[in-house]
Amino acid sequence: MDSDRSGVLTEVSVQEPKANPRGKAVAGAAPPPPVVISTKATTTSNPKGGWRRGFAIFDLVLRLCGIAVALAATAIMGTTQQTLPFFTQFFQFQAQYNDLPTFTFFVIANAIASGYLVLSLPFSIICIVRPHLRGLRILLIILDTLMIGLAMAAAASAATIADLAQNGNSNANWAPICQQFDDFCQSITEAVQSSFAVAVIFILLVVFSSLALRRN
Amino acid sequence: MDSDRSGVLTEVSVQEPKANPRGKAVAGAAPPPPVVISTKATTTSNPKGGWRRGFAIFDLVLRLCGIAVALAATAIMGTTQQTLPFFTQFFQFQAQYNDLPTFTFFVIANAIASGYLVLSLPFSIICIVRPHLRGLRILLIILDTLMIGLAMAAAASAATIADLAQNGNSNANWAPICQQFDDFCQSITEAVQSSFAVAVIFILLVVFSSLALRRN
Structure with missing residues (x-):
């Protein structure tokens, strides 16, 4: 190997x-x-072990950042809730993430991403200790690639709904809701930004892991 | 190299x-x-050149499939249009992709994916002729990874709008529009499925390219 x-x-x-x-x-x-x-x-002995180990350390740091950002995205979206100060006899206006299936998917996907990142930490540490283990690095590339798809799907779909909530769409006759639910919209915008950051972190992980495989 | x-x-x-x-x-x-x-x-001589070349041929076939599917997604979404048979004095009910910014993004993203796949074909062929070129393969992995992000974002955001058009959302008071625009909704569903297939093809490209880097 x-x-x-x-x-x-x-x-x-x-x-x-x-x-x-x-x-x-x-x-x-x-x-x-x-x-x-x-x-x-x-x-x-191998003088290239140096930069390879450098890549592995950077990989670990990126994963730690990714955990923080993914947990933040999950927490922000999962806990945001806004109740309007007025209500009718039968109905109280309230918004939270599970009103929209897209945001439910968002919370689940980001929770999975956080869990995966935590579970991948030991493998990342092994790659620091033994920077020449190609098989383990390739396994991480494959799993990270799948996670790019999940994180990007969650971020893009939530961004679409967030944009619709902000601006609406006159052609489809969908009215914006952020005039009323301003705090809710503020929170989901932050969560969406965090989720895009998670997707970018996964992309960087794959790019740097590929570069670490560059030489024998 | x-x-x-x-x-x-x-x-x-x-x-x-x-x-x-x-x-x-x-x-x-x-x-x-x-x-x-x-x-x-x-x-x-390298006895592993054989399976490495096999991976490279599979890579080329996947790219050809990807071009077909991405072009299909772009064409279906770009050309779909439905005009309702009734109209008022001032307005005619008509739906096409650029009524929704998400679908415009979808068309652009899939066109970019098609163009990238066409441009990557020569490099894929070089990888068949010279299966030991690691640098070129890593370049393709990095670019394919970026394309996963683009294709998945396009597919997920369009799927979100397609779902909303189909089912609406009572909490946000967004009514479904597919009762009226049934042909339009049928087309965008097909385009979204094709786009998810493109994203999966990109994921497979990265996975198999990584596996081709497994051994020296």
């Missing part, structure tokens, strides 16, 4: 021709054996 | 001319044989 050969040690052995002590050419003598210089490349 | 050559053994053999210790030219002596430096680089 690990082929990061660095530190090439070159060994040169020279075999000299046999000297003729009398200093005369001897007729019929066999030609001297050729000088043979053999160059053997032997591998020792 | 290509560093998959393992075990390069360089052998240099030097044949020195016979020394004449007295420093005189010997009449009638044969001219000294020329110095011969032979450099042989033996490269061990």
Whole structure:
């Protein structure tokens, strides 16, 4: 798996021709054996482990940031709630995340992203300790790639609804609701921004993990 | 770039001319044989080139499928239009993609994805011809990763609006519009499904490219 050969040690052995002590050419003598210089490349420790470990440390830091941001997105969206100060006899105007299925999906997706990031921390630490483990890094790339899809889907769908709540759409006759539910809209905008940040963090994780696989 | 050559053994053999210790030219002596430096680089063949090339061919096939599906998504969404058979004195009920900014984004994003996939075909072919080019494969992984984000954002946001058009949302007081615009809704549902397929194709591209980097 690990082929990061660095530190090439070159060994040169020279075999000299046999000297003729009398200093005369001897007729019929066999030609001297050729000088043979053999160059053997032997591998020792790896100088590329350094930047590879640097990538692995950066990977861990990104994951920690991702956990914080994903938890923030989940918490903001999950706890936001606004009740309007006026109500009718039968109805009280109230908004919270589970009024819209998109926001429910958003909370679930960001919770899954947070959980995945927490579970991936030990693997990231192993990649710091043993930066040459290609298989583990590729496993993380594949899982991170799936998480890009999940995080981006959650962020984009919630952004769509947030935009609709803010601006409405006159063609479809959907009225904006943020005039009334201003605090609610403020919270979901923050949550959506956090979720886009999570998706970007996953993209960065895949990009840097790929770059860490660049050389042998 | 290509560093998959393992075990390069360089052998240099030097044949020195016979020394004449007295420093005189010997009449009638044969001219000294020329110095011969032979450099042989033996490269061990890579038995893993086979499956690596297989991955590269699969990559090309996936890209071709992706072009077809992304173009289909763009075309379906871009051309769908429905005009209702009744109209008022001032207004005719008509629906097309640019009535909703989300669908405009959808068309642009899928067009970008199609264009990227077409432009990436030569690189994919180079990866088939030279399956050991790690740098090119990593470049494709990074660009494909960015495209996952774009394709998934387009698909998810359009799916959100399609769901809202189909079912509405009573909490936000957004009425469904698919009772009237049934053909339009049918088309956007197909376009959204195609776009999710494009996102899945990009995810598969990244997964298989990562697996192709597994071994040296």
